[in-house]
Amino acid sequence: MPKITFVSADGGRTTVEASGGDSVMQTALANGVGGIVAECGGSMMCATCHVYVDEDWTSAVGEASDDERGMLDFAASEVRPASRLSCQIAITDDLDGLVVHLPDAQI
Numbered sequence: 001m002p003k004i005t006f007v008s009a010d011g012g013r014t015t016v017e018a019s020g021g022d023s024v025m026q027t028a029l030a031n032g033v034g035g036i037v038a039e040c041g042g043s044m045m046c047a048t049c050h051v052y053v054d055e056d057w058t059s060a061v062g063e064a065s066d067d068e069r070g071m072l073d074f075a076a077s078e079v080r081p082a083s084r085l086s087c088q089i090a091i092t093d094d095l096d097g098l099v100v101h102l103p104d105a106q107i
Helices: 024-030 055-061 067-073
Strands: 004-009 014-015 050-053 084-085 098-101
Touching: 004 024, 014 067, 050 067, 067 084
Parallel strands: 004 098
Antiparallel strands: 004 014, 050 084, 050 098
């Protein structure tokens, strides 16, 4: 199973196992990772699962779609080039070791 590391805004790290096909958001919620609110449940209708993909992983994860970039305009924290909605990042074996950083606020 791929492992994902979530880095909180204060630098704390939580590494969890993920199931292929789930999203990074689903993985966070299933493992009690704080800092992901996911108000819409993964429908890309809010920006409360905003994360910053670690620079070592940006190419593996890929770029946000136009719709995702539009939704990121509603993020509570600064939007950066590595910003993604975690509900839109599907877990694959290629993402084993993925590191995402959580913003200081989601709402």
